[in-house]
Amino acid sequence: MAHTLDLESIVEAFSGKNVGMGVDEKALISTLGNSHKDHRKLFRKASKNFFVEDEQRAFEKCHDQFVKHLKLEFSRFNNAVVMWSMHPWERDARVVKKALKKGDECYSLIVEVACTRSSEDLLGARKAYHSLFDQSMEEDIASNIHGSRRKLLVGLVSAYRYEGNKVKDDSAKSDAKILAEAVASPGEKAIENDEVVRILSTRSKLHLQQLYKHFNQIKGSDLLAGVSDSSLLNDALLCLLKPSVYFSKILNASLNKDADKGTKKWLTRVFVTRADHSDEMKDIAEEYNQRYGETLAQNIQEKIRGNYRDFLLTLLSKSN
Amino acid sequence: LFKSEDVPLHCIHYNYRQRKDRERERSSLNPTMASLKVPTNVPLPEEDAEQLHKAFAGWGTNEKLIISILAHRTSAQRSLIRSAYAAAYNEDLLKALDKELSSDFERVVMLWTLDPAERDAFLAKESTKMFTKNNWVLVEIACTRSPLDLFKVKQAYQARYKKSLEEDVAQHTSGDLRKLLLPLVSTFRYEGDEVNMRLARSEAKLLHEKVSEKAFSDDDFIRILTTRSKAQLGATLNHYNNEYGNAINKHLKEDSDDEYLKLLRAAITCLTYPEKHFEKVLRLAINKMGTDEWALTRVVTTRTEVDMERIKEEYQRRNSIPLHHAVAKDTSGDYEDMLVSLLGHGDV
Numbered sequence: 001m002a003h004t005l006d007l008e009s010i011v012e013a014f015s016g017k018n019v020g021m022g023v024d025e026k027a028l029i030s031t032l033g034n035s036h037k038d039h040r041k042l043f044r045k046a047s048k049n050f051f052v053e054d055e056q057r058a059f060e061k062c063h064d065q066f067v068k069h070l071k072l073e074f075s076r077f078n079n080a081v082v083m084w085s086m087h088p089w090e091r092d093a094r095v096v097k098k099a100l101k102k103g104d105e106c107y108s109l110i111v112e113v114a115c116t117r118s119s120e121d122l123l124g125a126r127k128a129y130h131s132l133f134d135q136s137m138e139e140d141i142a143s144n145i146h147g148s149r150r151k152l153l154v155g156l157v158s159a160y161r162y163e164g165n166k167v168k169d170d171s172a173k174s175d176a177k178i179l180a181e182a183v184a185s186p187g188e189k190a191i192e193n194d195e196v197v198r199i200l201s202t203r204s205k206l207h208l209q210q211l212y213k214h215f216n217q218i219k220g221s222d223l224l225a226g227v228s229d230s231s232l233l234n235d236a237l238l239c240l241l242k243p244s245v246y247f248s249k250i251l252n253a254s255l256n257k258d259a260d261k262g263t264k265k266w267l268t269r270v271f272v273t274r275a276d277h278s279d280e281m282k283d284i285a286e287e288y289n290q291r292y293g294e295t296l297a298q299n300i301q302e303k304i305r306g307n308y309r310d311f312l313l314t315l316l317s318k319s320n
Numbered sequence: 321l322f323k324s325e326d327v328p329l330h331c332i333h334y335n336y337r338q339r340k341d342r343e344r345e346r347s348s349l350n351p352t353m354a355s356l357k358v359p360t361n362v363p364l365p366e367e368d369a370e371q372l373h374k375a376f377a378g379w380g381t382n383e384k385l386i387i388s389i390l391a392h393r394t395s396a397q398r399s400l401i402r403s404a405y406a407a408a409y410n411e412d413l414l415k416a417l418d419k420e421l422s423s424d425f426e427r428v429v430m431l432w433t434l435d436p437a438e439r440d441a442f443l444a445k446e447s448t449k450m451f452t453k454n455n456w457v458l459v460e461i462a463c464t465r466s467p468l469d470l471f472k473v474k475q476a477y478q479a480r481y482k483k484s485l486e487e488d489v490a491q492h493t494s495g496d497l498r499k500l501l502l503p504l505v506s507t508f509r510y511e512g513d514e515v516n517m518r519l520a521r522s523e524a525k526l527l528h529e530k531v532s533e534k535a536f537s538d539d540d541f542i543r544i545l546t547t548r549s550k551a552q553l554g555a556t557l558n559h560y561n562n563e564y565g566n567a568i569n570k571h572l573k574e575d576s577d578d579e580y581l582k583l584l585r586a587a588i589t590c591l592t593y594p595e596k597h598f599e600k601v602l603r604l605a606i607n608k609m610g611t612d613e614w615a616l617t618r619v620v621t622t623r624t625e626v627d628m629e630r631i632k633e634e635y636q637r638r639n640s641i642p643l644h645h646a647v648a649k650d651t652s653g654d655y656e657d658m659l660v661s662l663l664g665h666g667d668v
Contacts, residue, residue: 123471123508126508127508130508130510130511130512134510134512134514135510135549136507136508136509136510136547136549137508138503138506138507138508138547139509139510139543139547139548139549142543142547143543143547150539150543151539154503154547155502155506158486158503158506158507158508159486159506160471160474160484160486160506161484162478162482162483162484162487163478164478164482166482166483171491194494194498194499198487198490198491198498198502201486201506202484202486202487202490202491202502203487204483204484204487
């Protein structure tokens with residue numbers, strides 16, 4: 001046996017003490033790759049989390065969980081690269097399609113795509129949707145979502161907002177008054193309100209910024225401080241008015257060590273879809289820093305491993 | 321050649337596939353359904369611009385010259401003439417026309433000279449204003465233009481009016497009208513020919529349920545009409561017709577004065593059989609006491625380069641006289657000359 005087995009570093013390479021993301025491919029190559037088969041037997045016997053001893057048949061069997069975990073962790077880099085190579089329109093179309101399939105909890109992803117992209121990019125995503133799925137985004141959403149959320153979601157994805165710099169202050173003020181009254185409604189009543197849907201799905205972002213100012217004066221409270229019972233409405237407002245805050249919040253959630261499988265995937269999505277917009281990525285990184293004390297780069301360095309980490313850091317550095 | 325008289329009227333309304341096949345057949349003989357007549361040797365845009373400038377010169381205006389040029393140029397050619405005119409005389413051709421012309425003749429020439437997207441944006445803006453309110457125009461634009469052309473209209477609208485078409489439509493409508501019109505102008509329909517027959521059956525059934533309950537502004541009812549592709553909608557409505565004995569529009573005649581139902585029927589016709597809608601608008605405009613010039617002008621300027629030949633066929637079939645004869649009887653002077661030229665019966 002050429003050298004002793006560094007058990008700890010192999011385990012660390014696979015899953016890390018803090019259960020971060022990604023796999024340390026280099027470490028695995030140098031330790032496991034270099035190992036003798038007896039070393040690996042020792043490794044299997046010692047790793048009770050990964051292998052279970054089948055005493056009757058005298059071998060160490062893989063935990064299903066181990067296989068699944070590895071598949072997921074190895075695929076993070078793969079998924080990020082594939083997504084990064086895709087045209088932005090296709091990326092967004094696929095995000096919406098997937099969110100639609102997953103159901104309820106993922107509808108905020110539809111809001112994210114509809115509200116944080118430029119008018120041309122959203123139109124592009126809708127064109128890509130035609131090409132990929134042989135139907136329009138709005139018809140798919142409308143026929144698969146029922147109840148109070150349908151109106152708002154269809155309205156948001158159908159938007160083709162004016163992006164110039166003309167704004168009518170009195171319109172913004174009267175819209176603010178309408179919104180101020182409507183957001184007080186309980187449950188999802190606010191998004192069933194036709195006027196709320198009209199304002200959120202047809203007004204330009206500049207108009208909404210003006211509305212935001214007036215709202216805070218009228219109500220004395222912050223429109224973006226979770227003002228409604230409807231989480232979809234709150235997400236839409238945040239995405240339309242302060243996307244960097246929205247993105248820094250979901251990045252923080254995905255980097256949390258207790259985050260679930262789905263939430264952890266947000267990290268790839270945010271990085272890959274925003275990295276081409278270096279101004280926005282800069283804003284997100286700054287916002288993150290202000291809110292959570294440490295820099296995004298630091299957090300990623302600590303919690304992510306391997307090619308996945310390097311890829312994310314590369315995307316992040318493009319914005320500097 | 322497939323003759324429309326061979327098939328009972330109600331069967332050909334919604335059969336999208338059959339219509340597409342007929343169109344392809346006809347297209348091979350007549351490559352375009354436009355009625356516009358353009359000379360084989362078109363002068364250079366600079367020459368046309370010079371002639372137009374001459375037409376404005378001195379006292380009075382040479383309307384015949386204006387018609388002989390503008391009514392016989394495609395939108396691409398008219399666009400070049402506008403650029404050439406601006407370059408040579410430092411003035412927008414449209415401004416010059418506005419100064420020189422008046423009344424119905426001015427309106428038809430102005431609307432005609434604009435490129436299709438600008439024209440639709442102008443008409444849409446007009447239709448949202450208080451004194452010129454006209455929801456039919458919005459339905460026509462939303463339902464008879466191709467999805468990509470509709471986006472060009474929206475871009476032209478934003479460029480000219482510094483706001484979006486959707487926000488104006490939303491702001492100036494309410495209730496059921498908004499429920500129908502806003503999605504109609506916002507939607508970006510899939511343009512493929514594929515049809516899901518199972519879906520056509522289930523959605524035809526759903527439409528019929530809502531119609532039986534008189535729930536004409538039901539969410540699902542509107543969803544189907546405002547999001548499905550034209551091909552899918554055609555199949556659905558065709559199935560409705562076969563299954564329930566009548567075309568859906570016959571079941572939407574509950575109250576003949578109800579604006580919402582009128583617009584709903586118009587939207588359905590525009591989406592599935594546009595020339596039928598335009599024939600009706602023309603017929604009502606001409607038969608009306610004193611003529612509805614704005615409707616006449618609108619249909620002629622917006623359809624001349626698209627499907628006016630089909631509309632003329634439809635008109636002849638229904639009214640037993642050619643459209644240009646009816647127009648000539650009902651209008652006069654330069655306005656009449658311009659319309660008849662656009663319909664393809666002026667002198668080239």
